[in-house]
Amino acid sequence: MSLDTLTTPAALVDVNRMNRNIARMQQRLDALGVRFRPHVKTTKCEPIVRAQIAAGAQGITVSTLKEAEQFFEKGIGDIVYAVGMAPGKLQQALALRRRGCDLKIIVDNLRCAEAIAAFGREHHEAFEVWIELDVDGHRSGIAPEDDLLIAVGRALADGGMTLGGVLAHAGSSYEYDTHEALVRIAEQERAGTVRGAQRLRAAGLRCPVVSIGSTPTALCAEHLEGVTEVRAGVYVMFDLVMHNVGVCETSDIALSVLTTVIGHQEEKGWAIVDAGWMAMSRDRGTQRQKRDFGYGLVCNEAGDVLGDYLMSSANQEHGIVSRTGAPDKNIAGRFPVGTRLRILPNHACATGAQHPEYQALTEKGTLESWPRFYGW
Structure with missing residues (x-):
């Protein structure tokens, strides 16, 4: 894969x-x-x-x-x-x-x-x-x-x-x-x-x-x-909480959620993605810190941060990607349907717990499936 x-x-x-x-x-x-x-x-x-x-x-x-x-x-x-x-x-x-x-x-x-x-x-x-x-x-x-x-x-x-x-x-x-x-x-x-x-x-x-x-x-x-x-x-x-604490850069965050743009609300400056809180978790740990990252910080598919775009809101299986500050009225052009993005999480423990396995992206660019343990 x-x-x-x-x-x-x-x-x-x-x-x-x-x-x-x-x-x-x-x-x-x-x-x-x-x-x-x-x-x-x-x-x-x-x-x-x-x-x-x-x-x-x-x-x-x-x-x-x-x-x-x-x-x-x-x-x-x-x-x-x-x-x-x-x-x-x-x-x-x-x-x-x-x-x-x-x-x-x-x-x-x-x-x-x-x-x-x-x-x-x-x-x-x-x-x-x-x-x-x-x-x-x-x-x-x-x-x-x-x-x-x-x-x-x-x-x-x-x-x-x-x-x-x-x-x-x-x-x-x-x-x-x-x-x-x-x-x-x-x-x-x-x-x-x-x-x-x-x-x-x-x-x-x-x-x-x-x-x-x-x-x-x-x-x-x-x-x-x-x-x-x-x-x-x-x-x-x-994760983003640790970034706000000051012990890592965003480029150190090793966990992200890959998601796909599935639609837009152009007048609101929204891109709709297929990762909601079931994929990201409900953890809003950065809300109490110096910078609130919503449900996560948006990166391109390669993992590079895309400026001030956040997953600003989330439902169970839908996420809303928007720009901090003034709405991006060209968001459909910037992130067309089918665009794949990565979202950096607020809390790595909570986001990981939403998934039965990790997809490990190796140095060669290939993926390996790494299962997680569950239960009490």
């Missing part, structure tokens, strides 16, 4: 850009002297994860136990499930570990820590558990100075579980857009996570792993003293 025969809409991966992004992150973390454990929730795609491992990544991070099962079936066994463990999912986690998967689970409250310990004792399994820390008020986790941290650590250790380390995610880094601010939040993430590990050790509890990560902080941290590993995910594709 070639690009000009591909049915639209389709999720395209520019393999050259993807490999460049992988090399950039791996080289940076190698230079900082830490292990890199990529978060694979962005792509959920074996060939992409294989490329990350080939570049030097060690282990993976997942967002669902189904991802862990599917990647383990592909021979990848060093896995962190980086979502707080619900007690009702412990049987699923146990089954993975009994099959030989080196699965690590996380917790950020005493009730779940006690449930894990009780389940583990009942089934004679010493789960490896990491404690999630809150370093920026973004979402979940225990504050590094909170006494709850020690209580959770003791509940795990005294309950016969293996306290593997601490984990944090500076999700608030997505809210910034200057290098200085990102350096500051990266140091806040590092210092808070290292402090949590120090407090556990001072209390006589083991804490071998200190794991941090977000794409912006991984790319902007000035040093990572006390950190043992970094996790990041969206860097492999990048």
Whole structure:
């Protein structure tokens, strides 16, 4: 299959850009002297994860136990499930570990820590558990100075579980857009996570792993003293949110959606395309940033950005392409019916999730079909 025969809409991966992004992150973390454990929730795609491992990544991070099962079936066994463990999912986690998967689970409250310990004792399994820390008020986790941290650590250790380390995610880094601010939040993430590990050790509890990560902080941290590993995910594709944050150019974005012009509303300056929100997702993450890209930034079929044209609106299977500012009354001449365009996404994770497979555009200009994993 070639690009000009591909049915639209389709999720395209520019393999050259993807490999460049992988090399950039791996080289940076190698230079900082830490292990890199990529978060694979962005792509959920074996060939992409294989490329990350080939570049030097060690282990993976997942967002669902189904991802862990599917990647383990592909021979990848060093896995962190980086979502707080619900007690009702412990049987699923146990089954993975009994099959030989080196699965690590996380917790950020005493009730779940006690449930894990009780389940583990009942089934004679010493789960490896990491404690999630809150370093920026973004979402979940225990504050590094909170006494709850020690209580959770003791509940795990005294309950016969293996306290593997601490984990944090500076999700608030997505809210910034200057290098200085990102350096500051990266140091806040590092210092808070290292402090949590120090407090556990001072209390006589083991804490071998200190794991941090977000794409912006991984790319902007000035040093990572006390950190043992970094996790990041969206860097492999990048997207318009990351462009607005300031850690990539549009020319770094490796994921796009190929679409075809199917009609016009000339008086409105609209071109209608066959990719709606079912192809792009409903994610409007750039709406809260310094530049709103609507549902995506328009490129030609070769992937070159076409000035200020956006997918400004979307229905389920229809997208509206228009020019920012004054309407383009010559849009039918500019983009005749049958014109094929690429749309760069706001959020690569969300757009990828709309498609059962990626069409990988190789250096030779040929396409390979790369399936994605689904489910929970």
